[in-house]
Amino acid sequence: MMVAIFATLFLALLAAWMGRQKIAVACLVLCLALSAGLFLFEIYSPEYGFRMPWIQTRLDGAPPSLARRS
Amino acid sequence: MNGSPRALAGLNYLYMLLMMLTIAAIMTAAMVMQYFGGEVPCPLCLLQRVALFGVCFGIILTFRLGDANLNSGLSLLFSIFLLVISVRQALLDIYPRPGHEYIGSAVFGIHMPVWCVLIALALLIAFAVKLTVLDGASARAIPLSDFPALARAARAAGTYVIILCAINLVSVVVQCGFDACHTSGYRLLQAMH
Numbered sequence: 001m002m003v004a005i006f007a008t009l010f011l012a013l014l015a016a017w018m019g020r021q022k023i024a025v026a027c028l029v030l031c032l033a034l035s036a037g038l039f040l041f042e043i044y045s046p047e048y049g050f051r052m053p054w055i056q057t058r059l060d061g062a063p064p065s066l067a068r069r070s
Numbered sequence: 071m072n073g074s075p076r077a078l079a080g081l082n083y084l085y086m087l088l089m090m091l092t093i094a095a096i097m098t099a100a101m102v103m104q105y106f107g108g109e110v111p112c113p114l115c116l117l118q119r120v121a122l123f124g125v126c127f128g129i130i131l132t133f134r135l136g137d138a139n140l141n142s143g144l145s146l147l148f149s150i151f152l153l154v155i156s157v158r159q160a161l162l163d164i165y166p167r168p169g170h171e172y173i174g175s176a177v178f179g180i181h182m183p184v185w186c187v188l189i190a191l192a193l194l195i196a197f198a199v200k201l202t203v204l205d206g207a208s209a210r211a212i213p214l215s216d217f218p219a220l221a222r223a224a225r226a227a228g229t230y231v232i233i234l235c236a237i238n239l240v241s242v243v244v245q246c247g248f249d250a251c252h253t254s255g256y257r258l259l260q261a262m263h
Contacts, residue, residue: 002246006239013232016130035120042113054165
């Protein structure tokens with residue numbers, strides 16, 4: 001997959017350098033689509049999915065200042 | 071922005087050239103660390119390189135065919151892609167645990183994914199400045215060939231970026247073969263021993 005991404009990217013840059021705009025943009029869009037797919041594949045975990053549970057985003061309990069007010 | 075269209079066009083091309091040279095310098099540094107420091111890039115690191123080359127693509131199109139919204143749009147798209155990948159990688163490794171920690175050596179105390187977040191933000195700001203300050207319909211009509219010295223430098227920089235991409239393509243073939251990439255080493259070299 002990574003080889004296909006770099007191959008389409010190289011073709012896109014080469015076509016851009018030769019002034020072939022349509023071919024270049026087509027190769028670049030293909031490269032971006034493959035890259036986005038590989039990115040999602042790489043960050044997906046069978047255990048967590050796309051979540052990142054090691055980052056705490058909820059408070060375990062009310063902070064002391066809030067607890068005192070109530 | 072007020073000013074003669076020719077001066078504005080010249081400044082715009084010079085600005086784009088400086089951006090591409092900066093990206094080329096970053097890529098060169100990464101490749102020096104890879105080949106001379108023995109640091110094998112991870113899949114997300116390789117995707118960050120793809121995003122940086124994608125930014126260069128828009129600039130090369132501008133040099134070759136003139137300034138257009140399409141070129142800046144594509145470069146912006148890849149800058150955002152770089153930001154998404156690097157932020158996700160920074161968050162993946164922010165809490166060190168088995169199999170997940172920042173790989174590679176830190177540069178000035180900052181690891182590559184975090185550097186890439188800063189680079190992506192710098193690129194987004196740079197394009198915002200270009201679009202607000204240096205963009206002008208009359209300046210767009212002036213081709214790069216009207217500035218011979220800049221055109222020569224742009225040609226050299228563009229060729230260098232394409233050579234860097236070719237080296238990366240060969241390197242990826244050696245590292246990953248036609249399968250998934252790993253940081254354990256270069257798959258083809260291991261297969262030969």
